[in-house]
Amino acid sequence: MQLPKKVLTSLLLFLVVSVDVRKNCYVPHTDGVDDSPAIMEVFGRCNVDSNIIFNTNIIYNAWSPMKWFNLTNVNIELRGQLHLPTNITEIQQKVVATYGSSTAPWFNIQGTNVNLRGEAAYKAGIIHGHGQHWWDLGVRTSRPLMVMFNVSTGTVSKIKMIQQIAHGFNVPGKNIKITDHYVDSVPTNGTRDSPASFPFNTDGFNIGGQNITIDGYYGNNGDDCVSIVNKANNVVARNGYCGFSSHGLSIGSLGSNGQNSQVANILFENWVMDGAVYGARFKSWAGGNGVAANITWRNIVLKNVSTPIFITQNYYDQSKGPKPNNTAPTSTHVQNFRFENFSGYMNPNWTDGTCISDPCWNYVEGINGTQGIIFDLYNGTATGLQVKNFHVRPYKGTEKDTTVICDPATLAPGAQDSLGFKCWDGQFVATPIHK
Numbered sequence: 001m002q003l004p005k006k007v008l009t010s011l012l013l014f015l016v017v018s019v020d021v022r023k024n025c026y027v028p029h030t031d032g033v034d035d036s037p038a039i040m041e042v043f044g045r046c047n048v049d050s051n052i053i054f055n056t057n058i059i060y061n062a063w064s065p066m067k068w069f070n071l072t073n074v075n076i077e078l079r080g081q082l083h084l085p086t087n088i089t090e091i092q093q094k095v096v097a098t099y100g101s102s103t104a105p106w107f108n109i110q111g112t113n114v115n116l117r118g119e120a121a122y123k124a125g126i127i128h129g130h131g132q133h134w135w136d137l138g139v140r141t142s143r144p145l146m147v148m149f150n151v152s153t154g155t156v157s158k159i160k161m162i163q164q165i166a167h168g169f170n171v172p173g174k175n176i177k178i179t180d181h182y183v184d185s186v187p188t189n190g191t192r193d194s195p196a197s198f199p200f201n202t203d204g205f206n207i208g209g210q211n212i213t214i215d216g217y218y219g220n221n222g223d224d225c226v227s228i229v230n231k232a233n234n235v236v237a238r239n240g241y242c243g244f245s246s247h248g249l250s251i252g253s254l255g256s257n258g259q260n261s262q263v264a265n266i267l268f269e270n271w272v273m274d275g276a277v278y279g280a281r282f283k284s285w286a287g288g289n290g291v292a293a294n295i296t297w298r299n300i301v302l303k304n305v306s307t308p309i310f311i312t313q314n315y316y317d318q319s320k321g322p323k324p325n326n327t328a329p330t331s332t333h334v335q336n337f338r339f340e341n342f343s344g345y346m347n348p349n350w351t352d353g354t355c356i357s358d359p360c361w362n363y364v365e366g367i368n369g370t371q372g373i374i375f376d377l378y379n380g381t382a383t384g385l386q387v388k389n390f391h392v393r394p395y396k397g398t399e400k401d402t403t404v405i406c407d408p409a410t411l412a413p414g415a416q417d418s419l420g421f422k423c424w425d426g427q428f429v430a431t432p433i434h435k
């Protein structure tokens with residue numbers, strides 16, 4: 001039988017369109033020298049319709065900060081490893097020389113349709129920061145961000161972040177899916193409760209973009225696993241594990257220096273928090289502005305977590321003097337925050353190794369290891385808060401020993417009726433939710 005011409009034509013068209021037109025560009029490596037110039041040469045030459053391939057079993061010397069910009073339809077295949085220099089001064093000097101600022105990214109990625117792909121294999125897909133040196137020496141200023149992933153449409157999959165110096169990934173882009181992410185920022189010889197060699201500020205993700213999904217995260221670090229920052233909208237973060245001394249699944253901080261922050265439509269679900277300081281956390285600065293709306297945390301398992309649910313709309317740096325007076329009656333408003341299905345037990349210690357000031361940065365009057373929920377709200381600006389199916393106990397004791405800190409004078413009118421627990425300073429008592 002002969003195929004009609006029309007069918008033949010579309011078949012041919014289909015074949016042509018589906019042929020992979022991307023070129024393969026392999027990144028060279030030379031032992032003992034900075035590979036960055038060679039890497040940049042490849043990114044310049046293969047910035048459109050390309051697969052840029054970092055070869056298997058190769059440790060690339062990523063000894064200079066790099067801007068991988070102007071990429072269109074590019075797959076970055078990280079089959080080997082990218083290692084930063086081990087010399088702290090060298091890193092600090094190079095970042096300043098590149099950006100004029102000391103907290104800029106080491107790997108800065110921009111473009112459209114960009115996929116950063118690691119691999120599941122043990123020695124593949126690794127970005128190594130050699131952060132241990134920084135943690136041992138307690139160097140906590142002038143630290144680079146590891147990766148800025150600022151793309152429009154893209155993916156990040158199976159990347160392993162090892163010993164981040166400080167922040168891991170910043171994601172300010174849009175339409176991005178992140179899967180099977182791995183973070184190991186645990187000191188070889190430090191503990192959760194000691195500042196010595198503690199991996200300060202080793203956030204997994206800071207997300208300020210739109211339409212972002214994280215699905216699959218396994219991380220041990222010393223700060224937020226996922227932190228949602230100003231301008232984030234439509235973000236889902238699900239199926240994760242946060243260990244060592246995570247600071248939680250966080251929104252903020254928002255409203256710093258009076259900033260008008262806008263964050264909306266965020267969902268965290270199916271997380272195990274192990275040894276964390278917080279489970280779910282919201283933080284906005286005293287005197288801030290803007291709104292955070294429609295935020296849900298659900299199906300959260302807590303193992304040894306200091307404070308399972310924490311909201312402050314009145315944050316200030318306690319180590320830098322007394323609480324500022326909120327001169328304007330503003331604060332970042334909080335609307336429709338849902339906390340559903342939290343279970344597990346708390347940590348006996350309400351803080352961790354990041355507690356290096358007096359008073360401690362996260363000290364709250366009355367805190368003693370029994371508080372399952374702390375709401376430090378700004379009078380009248382928090383609406384639609386709800387806690388449901390909360391079954392958490394202190395490290396020692398039963399659910400009956402769980403307490404809350406919450407000032408009913410700060411609740412918006414009628415808010416207690418749908419809050420789901422009694423807002424007071426005392427025992428956790430579930431209350432009926434009236435619609």
Ligand SMILES: *[C@@H]1O[C@H](CO)[C@@H](O)[C@H](O)[C@H]1NC(C)=O
Pocket residue numbers: 067068069070
């Ligand atoms: C990206 O493209 C713009 C415009 O063509 C150019 O000015 C810029 O130098 C490029 N950036 C990099 C890092 O290649």
Ligand SMILES: *[C@@H]1O[C@H](CO)[C@@H](O)[C@H](O)[C@H]1NC(C)=O
Pocket residue numbers: 087088089090093
């Ligand atoms: C580290 O880098 C700095 C600045 O480039 C340099 O002066 C110093 O000699 C380096 N240290 C080592 C141990 O290589």
Ligand SMILES: *[C@@H]1O[C@H](CO)[C@@H](O)[C@H](O)[C@H]1NC(C)=O
Pocket residue numbers: 110148150172
């Ligand atoms: C992200 O990229 C956009 C251009 O696509 C640029 O305008 C913006 O400044 C970048 N943001 C950051 C944080 O680099």
Ligand SMILES: *[C@@H]1O[C@H](CO)[C@@H](O)[C@H](O)[C@H]1NC(C)=O
Pocket residue numbers: 136137189190191196197
């Ligand atoms: C961990 O080991 C390093 C290198 O020996 C050392 O500088 C650091 O002080 C140690 N940290 C702790 C907490 O013992």
Ligand SMILES: *[C@@H]1O[C@H](CO)[C@@H](O)[C@H](O)[C@H]1NC(C)=O
Pocket residue numbers: 174175210211234
């Ligand atoms: C986010 O996704 C929605 C639905 O697909 C789309 O309408 C919207 O334009 C996207 N936002 C951005 C910033 O791309």
Ligand SMILES: *[C@@H]1O[C@H](CO)[C@@H](O)[C@H](O)[C@H]1NC(C)=O
Pocket residue numbers: 264265293294
């Ligand atoms: C919050 O969700 C409601 C209901 O889905 C929606 O109407 C509203 O626009 C959302 N708020 C923001 C700031 O996106």
Ligand SMILES: *[C@@H]1O[C@H](CO)[C@@H](O)[C@H](O)[C@H]1NC(C)=O
Pocket residue numbers: 270271298299300301341
């Ligand atoms: C509550 O969370 C646990 C742990 O994630 C999950 O196994 C369980 O199915 C959840 N229950 C409901 C009713 O969603």
Ligand SMILES: *[C@@H]1O[C@H](CO)[C@@H](O)[C@H](O)[C@H]1NC(C)=O
Pocket residue numbers: 192193275304347348349
């Ligand atoms: C809980 O954390 C404390 C340190 O804060 C530690 O001593 C204890 O062993 C941990 N318990 C479990 C079961 O992990």
Ligand SMILES: *[C@@H]1O[C@H](CO)[C@@H](O)[C@H](O)[C@H]1NC(C)=O
Pocket residue numbers: 322323324325
């Ligand atoms: C805040 O205002 C009160 C009363 O007006 C005043 O006593 C206090 O000193 C002020 N605090 C600061 C930090 O300005």
Ligand SMILES: *[C@@H]1O[C@H](CO)[C@@H](O)[C@H](O)[C@H]1NC(C)=O
Pocket residue numbers: 192193194195349350351352353354355
């Ligand atoms: C709790 O953590 C603090 C801060 O790191 C530490 O000083 C203290 O010893 C810890 N307490 C216990 C009981 O482990």
Ligand SMILES: *[C@@H]1O[C@H](CO)[C@@H](O)[C@H](O)[C@H]1NC(C)=O
Pocket residue numbers: 379380409410
């Ligand atoms: C909270 O604000 C309301 C009016 O918005 C006011 O009547 C009330 O006194 C305030 N309460 C506190 C504790 O400041």
Ligand SMILES: *[C@@H]1O[C@H](CO)[C@@H](O)[C@H](O)[C@H]1NC(C)=O
Pocket residue numbers: 366367368370403404405425426427
């Ligand atoms: C901890 O503080 C709460 C008040 O917030 C109090 O009810 C409880 O008895 C205290 N528990 C312990 C063990 O000190």
